[in-house]
Amino acid sequence: xxxxxxxxxxxxxxxxxxxxxxxxxxxxxxxxxxxxxxxxxxxxxxxxxxxxxxxxxxxxxxxxxxxxxxxxxxxxxxxxxxxxxxxxxxxxxxxxxxxxxxxxxxxxxxxxxxxxxxxxxxxxxxxxxxxxxxxxxxxxxxxxxxxxxxxxxxxxxxxxxxxxxxxxxxxxxxxxxxxxxxxxxxxxxxxxxxxxxxxxxxxxxxxxxxxxxxxxxxxxxxxxxxxxxxxxxxxxxxxxxxxxxxxxxxxxxxxxxxxxxxxxxxxxxxxxxxxxxxxxxxxxxxxxxxxxxxxxxxxxxxxxxxxxxxxxxxxxxxxxxxxxxxxxxxxxxxxxxxxxxxxxxxxxxxxxxxxxxx
Numbered sequence: 001x002x003x004x005x006x007x008x009x010x011x012x013x014x015x016x017x018x019x020x021x022x023x024x025x026x027x028x029x030x031x032x033x034x035x036x037x038x039x040x041x042x043x044x045x046x047x048x049x050x051x052x053x054x055x056x057x058x059x060x061x062x063x064x065x066x067x068x069x070x071x072x073x074x075x076x077x078x079x080x081x082x083x084x085x086x087x088x089x090x091x092x093x094x095x096x097x098x099x100x101x102x103x104x105x106x107x108x109x110x111x112x113x114x115x116x117x118x119x120x121x122x123x124x125x126x127x128x129x130x131x132x133x134x135x136x137x138x139x140x141x142x143x144x145x146x147x148x149x150x151x152x153x154x155x156x157x158x159x160x161x162x163x164x165x166x167x168x169x170x171x172x173x174x175x176x177x178x179x180x181x182x183x184x185x186x187x188x189x190x191x192x193x194x195x196x197x198x199x200x201x202x203x204x205x206x207x208x209x210x211x212x213x214x215x216x217x218x219x220x221x222x223x224x225x226x227x228x229x230x231x232x233x234x235x236x237x238x239x240x241x242x243x244x245x246x247x248x249x250x251x252x253x254x255x256x257x258x259x260x261x262x263x264x265x266x267x268x269x270x271x272x273x274x275x276x277x278x279x280x281x282x283x284x285x286x287x288x289x290x291x292x293x294x295x296x297x298x299x300x301x302x303x304x305x306x307x308x309x310x311x312x313x314x315x316x317x318x319x320x321x322x323x324x325x326x327x328x329x330x331x332x333x334x335x336x337x338x339x340x341x342x343x344x345x346x347x348x349x350x351x352x353x354x355x356x357x358x
Contacts, residue, residue: 022348029344036340037333044332045325053322055200057207057314059193060184061215063099064307103181103193103214109171112209114151117201125206126151129170132199179210190311196321204314215308226301233297237290244283 102108113126130136139146146162154160180194195207323331 040336041333045329048328057203
């Protein structure tokens, strides 16, 4: 027992001596920590000053998809009598996260980039984006021919290929670095769209453009089938009404054409008149059914149309995200001090290993 206790005392003493040795070593390198701290603070201070802040434009809106199946089903059977499909099956093409993915699609981002800037209508938003990424300066040095590209029009097949390539790259970069779309809560229908960049005006204008493009496309696509059905019903209604009016006109014209008809020649008036009256009555019944179905389709469209209500939209000044010089200096100093401490630890470990090996 005594021998074991002596060994423990020796091990504890060696451990304390080792800690003291390490402490003396690190203390002897105080100048390294001073230099690292000062240098890190200076680097962090100037880095924070050189790094441009980013501006975030945010739009939030509530999405109500509308009554699609319930509102249509009650009219589907009646409309089927005249060959019109009012739907009533399924819940539409945009469900769940599909609308969020629509915001990230190439078609929507490209359409937004090709919208003129509100502050300078002579420029498109893609021109503003290329300006903040300094793309044209690089073209001037490496590919001056790209400066001739006009994003408003297609005119040169060779330049059109480069034009499309530039747009695709811009879409990819925006998806990766500038655009963030999501729901505030999975259980809610509130969607949040963030656009961040180093240009405050571009952030706001592109946010408004992409929201307008996607929401307009969404509403048109959701109601396209119903609108097509209404157009068909309206065309059939107009055609039947025209035929019915024509039959009424024919009956009147026959009566006018035979004012003093010989009683023995009644067939000249009765047959055309009765035929026109029969046609008018038949088309009147059809017209009544068509008008009823047309009005039902319009009511169903009103129920089906989604509601998009903006809750918050971006206004100047936008939220500014940047690193202050003070915080940058503190972070830089701590970071370089940590690197210096780890470097000294490994340096002493390697020295001790080599000394023991020698």
